[in-house]
Amino acid sequence: MQPSLSFFSGFTPNDLWFLAEAALRTLWISALSISIGTVLGAIFGWILYEGKLTATLTLAPVLDVFRSVPLIIQLVLFYNFAPIVGLDLDPFASGVVILTIYTAALVANVARGGIEAVGLPMRRAARSLGMTYWQDLRHVVLPIGGRAVFPAWVGVALGVMKDSALVSVLGYVELLKASQILITRTQEPFLILTLAGAFYFALSYPVSRFAASLERKWAQ
Amino acid sequence: MFDYNFHWRPVMKSLPDLIDAAFLTLQVAVLAMILGIVIGLGLALVRMHLRGLPRWLASSWVELARNTPALFQLFFFGFGLGAFGLHLSPYIIVLAGLTFNCAGYLAENFRGGFQAVPDTQIRAARSLGMTAWQAYSRIVIPQVFRIVYHPITNQMVWAVLMSSLGMLVGFRELSGETQFFASRTFRIFEYFAVTAVIYYVIVKLILLGSRLLAARLFRY
DSSP states (O other): OOOOOOSOOOOOHHHHHHHHHHHHHHHHHHHHHHHHHHHHHHHHHHHHHHSHHHHHHHHHHHHHHHHHSOHHHHHHHHHHHGGGGTOOOOHHHHHHHHHHHHHHHHHHHHHHHHHHHSOHHHHHHHHHTTOOHHHHIIIIIHHHHHHHHHHHHHHHHHHHHHHGGGGGGGTOOOHHHHHHHHHHHHOOHHHHHHHHHHHHHHHHHHHHHHHHHHHHHHHO | OOOOOOOOHHHHHTHHHHHHHHHHHHHHHHHHHHHHHHHHHHHHHHHHHOOSHHHHHHHHHHHHHHHSOHHHHHHIIIIIGGGGTOOOOHHHHHHHHHHHHHHHHHHHHHHHHHHHSOHHHHHHHHHTTOOHHHIIIIIIHHHHHHHHHHHHHHHHHHHHHHGGGGGGGTOOSHHHHHHHHHHHHOOHHHHHHHHHHHHHHHHHHHHHHHHHHHHHHTOO
8 A cells, every 4th residue: 555645754763863963053053152252252341341431331332232132133133234234144154143242242241240350459469479461361360250250151151052042033954943844844843842952951951050069169 | 335225114104013012022021020920939939948849840940941942942832732732822822931931040049039048037037026927028028029139120121032032933022023024025124123222222121110110119
């Protein structure tokens, strides 16, 4: 007997591979945006700390916009804005640009908090010992301030990893978009969503627990 | 470079509809926050005072809400429950997803708030002749409220921003409505630019309102 033709077919091992590839894409776009965004955010944070009035009047409001407009709107806006100024960006590139700026806007505040966490007496002491400004920044502020805000930074990084799911709105097939595609075909939403959710959870939960335990340890 | 003609007229014509949609966004966010605060408080208390299954369930809720993307949670209420024949309207999907997420995040804030009030204060209140209820409502809760006030404000902002995901489950709040108009007129950039401004204004109004309220509430 001939098997009946159907638009729908069950969940096959191949689909698992499809999901795994999509998960890698999620990891790739997150890792890229988080690493560039962190460096950029640290620089912004330093500018916000040192620049005082000029920075508060220029950089701070700009960064604030990225924290006050939904990420999904930023993505759609930028994706449609790029061609207007003659940039030819694919969904991946647009996603990386916006996620990077978004990360930087969040990290800037964290970084400024980190610099503020290092007391002025300590920094004066460093300078009195003959360190240059940059040596002070590199050998005193970075280790001490970095340690103070590391848990907060982990929170930001995990948040961006989860928010990278929104790049799917531009058509980039990351994990959640892939799940959606598979759900449409296999009609097995529960199984597929559980797999996707388990991936995010398995990534985020241990890291957040680790950060929390570090925070407790350092607080002592 | 600017080989593009901006057409703002259609956007201006549908501005009243967008404003209406903005109120729908606000409505969903406020409802989700009220439900989230009640449930979050319950989750925090269960996690602190009970053992066994209730505690495990509360912890699972909190960890799932915090460690998976909000979009995943919306999809789960959307397609995931569909697997069990439970088809919710877009409004309910967004409300349920936001409430689930907010409750999880707020529960952690409440727990931190409760832990910040030392046990000795309750014992002191009890030994002054207060009942347990009096000790809680007059000594503990006012202090906890002060500690969690700022995180609650932040969560309210997040709820507004997160409700934009409604666009992806077919809910016509501000983002969904914008998407609807944009795809009808192909003025995608213009529509989303105006929507971004509306979101920014909403967020700023919430922060301003919260600050004014705080000045009134925490005078002493």
